[in-house]
Amino acid sequence: MIQFDAVHKRFPNGTTAVHDLTLRMPEGGVTVLVGSSGCGKTTTLRMINRMVEPTSGTIRVGGKDVTRQDAAELRRSIGYVIQQAGLFPHRTVLDNIATVPLLLGHGRRRARAKAAELLETVGLTAEAGKRYPHQLSGGQQQRVGVARALAADPPVLLMDEPFGAVDPVVRTQLQDELLRLQKELSKTIVFVTHDVDEAVRLGDQIAIFRTGGHLVQCASPAELLARPADDFVADFLGAERGLKLLSLKTLAGVPQGPAPEGEAWTLVLDAADKPLHWASKDGAEIPVRPLKDGDSLLAALDESIASPTGLVARVDAAGRLTGVTSRDDIHRHAGQAHSEARVAA
Ligand SMILES: Nc1ncnc2c1ncn2[C@@H]1O[C@H](COP(=O)(O)OP(=O)(O)OP(=O)(O)O)[C@@H](O)[C@H]1O
Numbered sequence: 516m517i518q519f520d521a522v523h524k525r526f527p528n529g530t531t532a533v534h535d536l537t538l539r540m541p542e543g544g545v546t547v548l549v550g551s552s553g554c555g556k557t558t559t560l561r562m563i564n565r566m567v568e569p570t571s572g573t574i575r576v577g578g579k580d581v582t583r584q585d586a587a588e589l590r591r592s593i594g595y596v597i598q599q600a601g602l603f604p605h606r607t608v609l610d611n612i613a614t615v616p617l618l619l620g621h622g623r624r625r626a627r628a629k630a631a632e633l634l635e636t637v638g639l640t641a642e643a644g645k646r647y648p649h650q651l652s653g654g655q656q657q658r659v660g661v662a663r664a665l666a667a668d669p670p671v672l673l674m675d676e677p678f679g680a681v682d683p684v685v686r687t688q689l690q691d692e693l694l695r696l697q698k699e700l701s702k703t704i705v706f707v708t709h710d711v712d713e714a715v716r717l718g719d720q721i722a723i724f725r726t727g728g729h730l731v732q733c734a735s736p737a738e739l740l741a742r743p744a745d746d747f748v749a750d751f752l753g754a755e756r757g758l759k760l761l762s763l764k765t766l767a768g769v770p771q772g773p774a775p776e777g778e779a780w781t782l783v784l785d786a787a788d789k790p791l792h793w794a795s796k797d798g799a800e801i802p803v804r805p806l807k808d809g810d811s812l813l814a815a816l817d818e819s820i821a822s823p824t825g826l827v828a829r830v831d832a833a834g835r836l837t838g839v840t841s842r843d844d845i846h847r848h849a850g851q852a853h854s855e856a857r858v859a860a
């Protein structure tokens with residue numbers, strides 16, 4: 516757990532970067548810091564590993580006041596990932612990842628073996644390990660950055676807009692990878708981003724800052740979307756708050772019934788019961804995108820709009836039809852998602 520108590524940071528030039536911050540970042544969870552440029556996110560992050568010292572207040576990591584710990588040692592126990600990955604240009608990818616294990620006194624061989632393992636963990640090939648950073652794409656470099664931050668197996672990971680410089684498709688892939696890794700590793704992660712969708716996807720809690728280093732609200736994504744504390748937060752979250760809330764809820768638990776037969780549209784299945792398309796009586800075909808229980812209500816709503824019947828085809832893990840769900844059922848459940856978030860808040 517990381518605990519900020521009445522933390523204030525004023526730079527020598529008079530700029531207040533962080534104003535009286537009290538915030539708890541739970542162990543094994545992802546806390547996302549968002550807010551407009553210059554609102555103190557990076558400063559907050561860098562006070563955790565003492566790259567910046569607070570003017571007043573205390574910061575504890577795992578119950579220990581960071582100022583009572585050796586700064587170099589503290590930094591080695593905390594992984595740090597930044598936007599441009601910050602790799603050493605003249606070292607191979609493998610040696611970049613092995614840097615911290617070497618610093619920690621692991622032998623060269625063990626450090627490299629660990630690095631090779633991490634390369635695979637973040638989805639890169641052994642061949643990529645032999646290259647130099649400039650020979651990789653931006654997305655691959657970010658993966659190396661993550662691998663390097665994980666190399667010392669630190670309990671805490673600080674990530675400052677790590678996926679800010681890659682295109683949206685790669686960005687989504689990197690987010691998926693991080694979510695998968697986090698399921699296995701349960702690190703305490705502090706993640707800075709400008710992107711509300713990224714915050715909603717990755718965060719167990721989201722802390723929203725306003726210029727001058729003021730924390731405005733810290734809550735779970737669902738709570739924040741359902742009950743923004745003020746107009747600033749509501750504006751920041753954007754116009755599609757309701758839809759974003761739906762992206763958090765899954766289809767599991769939404770009722771399903773048998774597919775229609777002998778009506779205007781029929782759902783055509785293959786021999787293994789996998790949906791192929793919708794077919795009309797006069798021979799028209801409309802594509803179907805079957806959804807699984809883990810898919811979001813937002814995806815379901817989207818599919819129900821594309822579907823000629825307003826029905827969504829539901830399938831099991833093997834892709835076999837289990838039933839169909841109507842747009843009304845999705846709407847009813849969507850309304851429930853909203854009131855559940857209110858109760859939780
Ligand atoms: N070393 C410094 N000396 C003086 N002022 C600084 C220093 N570092 C940051 N600041 C100021 O402190 C404020 C907060 O900066 P910080 O980098 O924490 O913002 P941020 O939220 O990370 O912004 P961005 O989204 O643009 O990365 C800004 O006004 C910035 O100009």
Ligand SMILES: [Mg+2]
Pocket residue numbers: 556557558675
């Ligand atoms: Mg910053």
